[in-house]
Amino acid sequence: MEQEVIIRFDGVTKQYDGLVVLDWVSFEIERGKFYTLLGPSGCGKTTILRLIAGFTEPTEGTIYFHGQPVNHVPANKRQVNTVFQDYALFPHLNVFENVAFGLRVKKMKEAEIRDKVAEALQFVNLQGYETRNIQEMSGGQRQRVAIARAIVNEPEVLLLDEPLSALDLKLRTEMQYELRELQRRLGITFIFVTHDQEEALAMSDQIFVLNKGKIEQSGTPKDIYDEPVNRFVADFIGESNILAGRMVKDYLVEFAGKQFTCVDYGFQENEQVDIVIRPEDLEITAPDRGKLRVRVDSQLFRGVHYEICCYDENGNEWLVHSTKKAEVGEEIGLYFEAEAIHVMHVKDGDDEK
Amino acid sequence: MKNSVRNVYLFPYILWIALCVVAPIALIVYDSFFDIEGHWTLENYEKFFTPVYLKMTLSSFWYAFLITLFSLIIAYPTAYLLTKTKHKQLWLLMIILPTWVNLLLKVYAFLGIFGTFGLANAVLNAVGIGTKQILFTDFSFVFVSVYIFIPFMVLPIFNALEELNPSLVDAARDLGASAWTTFRRVVFPLTLDGVKAGCQAVFIPALSLFMITRLIAGNRVITLGTAIEEHFLVTQDWGMGATIAVFLIMIMAFVVVLTGNRR
Numbered sequence: 001m002e003q004e005v006i007i008r009f010d011g012v013t014k015q016y017d018g019l020v021v022l023d024w025v026s027f028e029i030e031r032g033k034f035y036t037l038l039g040p041s042g043c044g045k046t047t048i049l050r051l052i053a054g055f056t057e058p059t060e061g062t063i064y065f066h067g068q069p070v071n072h073v074p075a076n077k078r079q080v081n082t083v084f085q086d087y088a089l090f091p092h093l094n095v096f097e098n099v100a101f102g103l104r105v106k107k108m109k110e111a112e113i114r115d116k117v118a119e120a121l122q123f124v125n126l127q128g129y130e131t132r133n134i135q136e137m138s139g140g141q142r143q144r145v146a147i148a149r150a151i152v153n154e155p156e157v158l159l160l161d162e163p164l165s166a167l168d169l170k171l172r173t174e175m176q177y178e179l180r181e182l183q184r185r186l187g188i189t190f191i192f193v194t195h196d197q198e199e200a201l202a203m204s205d206q207i208f209v210l211n212k213g214k215i216e217q218s219g220t221p222k223d224i225y226d227e228p229v230n231r232f233v234a235d236f237i238g239e240s241n242i243l244a245g246r247m248v249k250d251y252l253v254e255f256a257g258k259q260f261t262c263v264d265y266g267f268q269e270n271e272q273v274d275i276v277i278r279p280e281d282l283e284i285t286a287p288d289r290g291k292l293r294v295r296v297d298s299q300l301f302r303g304v305h306y307e308i309c310c311y312d313e314n315g316n317e318w319l320v321h322s323t324k325k326a327e328v329g330e331e332i333g334l335y336f337e338a339e340a341i342h343v344m345h346v347k348d349g350d351d352e353k
Numbered sequence: 354m355k356n357s358v359r360n361v362y363l364f365p366y367i368l369w370i371a372l373c374v375v376a377p378i379a380l381i382v383y384d385s386f387f388d389i390e391g392h393w394t395l396e397n398y399e400k401f402f403t404p405v406y407l408k409m410t411l412s413s414f415w416y417a418f419l420i421t422l423f424s425l426i427i428a429y430p431t432a433y434l435l436t437k438t439k440h441k442q443l444w445l446l447m448i449i450l451p452t453w454v455n456l457l458l459k460v461y462a463f464l465g466i467f468g469t470f471g472l473a474n475a476v477l478n479a480v481g482i483g484t485k486q487i488l489f490t491d492f493s494f495v496f497v498s499v500y501i502f503i504p505f506m507v508l509p510i511f512n513a514l515e516e517l518n519p520s521l522v523d524a525a526r527d528l529g530a531s532a533w534t535t536f537r538r539v540v541f542p543l544t545l546d547g548v549k550a551g552c553q554a555v556f557i558p559a560l561s562l563f564m565i566t567r568l569i570a571g572n573r574v575i576t577l578g579t580a581i582e583e584h585f586l587v588t589q590d591w592g593m594g595a596t597i598a599v600f601l602i603m604i605m606a607f608v609v610v611l612t613g614n615r616r
Contacts, residue, residue, distance in 0.1 A: 055523050075526040088524035092542045101538075102528035153528065 004031045005067075006156060006189060007052060012061035014047050014213075021047045023213040024061070029157070034183050034190045036200040039210035040236070045193045048210075049159050052191065054078045076105075081150035082159040086166070087142045089134045095121070095145055096130040102153040120152035123182065140171045147182070157189045164199065176202055197237045201225060209233050225278075230344050234276040241282075241318055245275045245343070253343055256292060257314050264343035274344045279307070279321040281340035290333020294318050296326045310334070378602065384595035389588075397596035406580070406597070410604075413576040416491075417559035420498045421506075424555050425548065427499065428506035432547075435507070436514045445511060452504045460568050463497045464488065467569075489571035497569045498559060506551040513547025514540075549612045557605050577601050 007029040014022040022044045029035060037045035050056045051063060054075035062069045070078065081102070089098050099120055103113045121127055124144035129137070137145065143163060150158055160179070164172045180203050183190045194200055200207050201221040208218045209232075217229045228234035231242055245255030250265035255275050267273060287293050294310035301307075308320040310332070318334060326332055388394045400406065431448070435441050451459065466472045467487040474484045487493050517540065525535040541548075563578035572579065577597050584594030 053523075053527055055526070075523070076529045076531055080527075082524070082527045084520050084524060086518070086520055088518065088520040090521060090524070090539060090543075101525070101530075105529045105534055105538075149528070 005029065006031050006065065008064040008067075009048075009051075010062045010064065012051065012058045012063060014044070014051065014056070015059045021213055022051075022058075025213070025215055026061075027208060027215060027218065029189060029191065031156075031189055032187050033205040034180065034192065034203055036192045036194060036204035036207045037210060038194060038197060038200040038207050038236070040195055043210040044213040045195075045210050046161060049082070049161050049191065049193050052157070053080055053082050053159055079156045080159060081153050081155040081157075082161065083143075083146045083150050083163045085161045085163065087146040087163075089142055089145055089149070091134050093134070094130070095126070095132045095134070095137070098134065098145055099149045099152050101149065106153075116152055117148075120148040123151065123185075124148045139167055140175070143167065143175065147179075151182075151186060151188075155188065157191060158183075158186075160190060160192045162193050162195070164194070165196075172199075179203060201237070209236060211236075227342060228276060228344060231274045231346075234274070234342075234344065239279055239319055239321075241277045241279065241316075243275050243316055244346075245273050247271045247273050247343060253341060256312055256316050258292075260291065260341060261338045262341040262343060263339055264341070267343065267345075272346050274346055276342040276344065277336055277340050279319040280305075281336050282318065282320045282322070283335045284308075284320065284322050284324050284326060285333040285335045287331050287333045290335045292318070292334040294332060294334055296328050296330050296332060299326060299328055381595045381598050381602070384591050385599050387592045389590045389592060394592070397592045400593065401596055401600060409575055409577055409580055410600070412574070413560050413578070416495065416498075416562075416574060416576060417556050419495050420502060420559040421552050421556045423495065423499045424502045424506040425552065428503055428551065429510055429548070431503075432507050432510040432514055435511055445507075448507050449504050456501065457564065459501060460497065460565055463493070463500075463569060467493050488569065489573055491570070491574060494565060494570035494574050498562060498565055501565070502555040502559065505554040509550035509554065510544060510547040513544035513550075517543055553609060553612050556608060560604065561601055 005028045009025055009027050012022055012025045013020065025044075025048070037048055039045050047056070051058055054070070054073060054077075057071055063071055065073075065078070090101065093101070096117055099117045100113050103116060108116070117130070118127070121129065124147050126141065126144050126148065129141070129145075134142065134145070143166075146163070163179075164175050167175060176199060179190070179192070192200075192203065201224075204221055206218065207221055207224050209216045209224060211232050217224055217233045219227075224233065225237055228237060228240075234240050234242055243255045245253050247264075247267040247270065248254050248259060249269050250267070251261055251263065253260055253262045253264070253273065253275060284290075292312055294312045296308055296310050298309045299306055302321075305321045305323050306325055308322060308326050310318045310320060312318060320326075320334065385397055386393055386395070388396055435444050435448075438444050468474070469484060469486075469488075471487075473487055477483060477485055521539055521543070522535055525539045526532075530538065560576070561578035561581070562576060563582045566572065566574050566576055566579045567582075577600070581594045581597050581601070584590045584597070
């Protein structure tokens, strides 16, 4: 029961007017997990959501729900509900009627509707707002109405299309906690679409990183942050120092003109690679004690840390996050553990399927 | 200082309203209190409440209602399909285009089409039904009126449909509504303003039609519009004509209020 697959994409391709939006995508969605589709705009993440919801049909490939192909099943026949980016609340109906919409369509009894709507509104902390008009609600409240309207139908999967993008930072952070909490309490599968990597890392059980209609990497937030498979993922997930390098042999990599021991292996000898070091893994020391010698170019105070931009002798840029302050123009040493180096294959075209 | 400058700008508008709106209505009301010999009287108003005129009012209403109804029945699906087409602005222009042709010309064209030796009868003959009297019937009157009014119904409905947020339709479908339920519970209620505007734009002028009644319906259909024309041009009873006009204005105002309260 734990590992039950609800949705499966099998070689799904979607084209709009000959333009490939999704390119041969396959993945599985299991019951009760929080999934995030992460990627820049135009990467196909919303298209995946629309395919699952049933607003559009794949050009090629098959989508399965519980093992049954559902390519031609219309949206209203699917056990899936969506929270839209613009919430898409019905402006001519009040809060109660918005939430009750799905139940009324199912011709549920009035008393039952009343109970369920009350319960759903309580879930999102909106008791007492039943008779309000949508126009009277704030952005955060509309968001909650949209969520209540979706979950009241007890879907197996809840789709969320960048639902937090219209909220201000504080509210957004708050809603991240609430959504995660909501998912745990309901125990249903959430598929969340966002272009905000922090949001994705904070909320998900599983992240799919998408780029140009393909899944670049899927894994837990920790996997993706610590072990990005390529330059795109490393760059998209948080700030990083990405350099071209050469794998001399197992556990030995060369970059920035020097050789370093690392923990990566299984590459070909002398293979061209990309290496990543996260800015928070770099430690400022005296110039002669660091593994790298760099000159501080600029410094920004970010609140929790300083963001220091440095250049080494070869002109490589190094971004450092440090609680220690540095002086602009000063020469400093950078120290890092062998574990901090992450070696990735250079992505060469469409080798992998 | 500022106020007086603003008042100067207001002047053309006030002049326009006074000369072209208030004055004519005042004159009509004034005229309605005189009989055919020019004596002051309330008789015209009494006469309006006789069966002859009440029946005329009723028949005006009935035909205006029919014209509005058929226009709506044809225009709504048309507007809906238009919003789904690729070159919608072009198609919309095609529908609006006939309004650029003079009304009288269009009516005369129908005289030709519906006449005994016209296209319509030629077709009826060809399919074996035989020649029918089409002109000077209720059918031809409503048909031609609907044809003329359709663009005025399509335009506001088209605009309302265009303004409709497409994700609302997705949302309704997502919540389990069939295509029909989505239309009934989301699309139609949210485009009701356009429908109301369209109904106003059709119903009000349809109440006072006179040219089409004369040419196409051969004065078999007598509406308030025809009655006004008759009184002013034929019987020269300006008082009675003006009285009918006063009632027509009141009815129209009533219709506007009834279909009003647009957001």
